[in-house]
Amino acid sequence: MPRPAKPLDASDLRRAVQLLDDGEVLDRAETARLVRAVCAELAGRHPGGSIEVRVPPFAAVQLALDDAGRHRRGTPPNVVECSPEVMLRLAAGSLTWLDALATHQVRASGTRSDLAGVFPLIG
Template sequence: MPARLRPAPAAEVASALAASPRSEEQTRLLVKHFLAVLGTRAPGRSVEVRVPPYAAVQAIEGVRHTRGTPPAVVETDAATWIGLATGALAWAVAEAEGLVRASGERADLTAYLPLVDAP
């Protein structure tokens, strides 16, 4: 996994999650952190999860592709991705409200979310 998509130190994640409002740097840290966690927990290359302009990760086992766009793509904004990753926002709600665009087989991330461990 590229260095830019390694999980962040727990103290930095906790501090960024607690911040209100969040700075651009804290938002970037959380987006990249949760994309890295998804990539670690669900390794693969069949779904590309994009959170522009911050980062993207390919994850989830399935059809392997070698060039171009993967068979499934999920794209959302930073606030939505952080909400999904922390469990503050349900996948079904995000889809129904048009906050996430998901296309292709395996593009439903419900089974992989939230990405934070339960207390």
Template sequence: MARARIADDIGREAVDRAVREAALRDDIATAVRYTLQLLAEHSEGNTLEVRVPPFGAVQCIEGPRHTRGTPPNVIEMGADTWLELATGRMSWAEAAASGAVLASGQRADLTGHIPVLRLPR
């Protein structure tokens, strides 16, 4: 059974609150899930798994399909880092160089797939 889609108005409001102020955990959770949803929609595929524990994970990007066990291409990070990447406040190169993300596998790279949402400043 597919997950319910987060509506754009609800998702954008949650992202705005999560990156601009001391957000509640529910806002952060919704913001992360919404931006992961956008990533999966804009970069369809199953070759890379992006994890933002404890809020969510998606498979994305075209390429070899993974079906069982631990995926060979995984990116994992905290919610703050993901929201910075998802909104364009941090580049993939900056995040990777800072050690803010754990990436393993040849295809563990989000260059060209983020940001998924730009907020007005």
């Protein structure tokens, strides 16, 4: 059974994204912790099962942005996937959803996979 993620700490996220922006490589354990916290925050804010957000190798979470109902079997038809670094930048607001899509840093499929209104998670 997976451990529950620790709550998202905005200052930790900002610090990590600043390191990424400075060209640093984040520690794997710290990256995993932050990505899991971001995904848990997403799921908490948007509970549901119509969109699957994948951040390999650290996390995957299902959420919903509307009342489309819960997908019941297999992979939901709406899938979003990105790298851990991109997820952290989206959550912190240093990368916009539209820029991530335009530069192919995010793969999004399905009619409900637009997460533009979700990010950033911190102010």
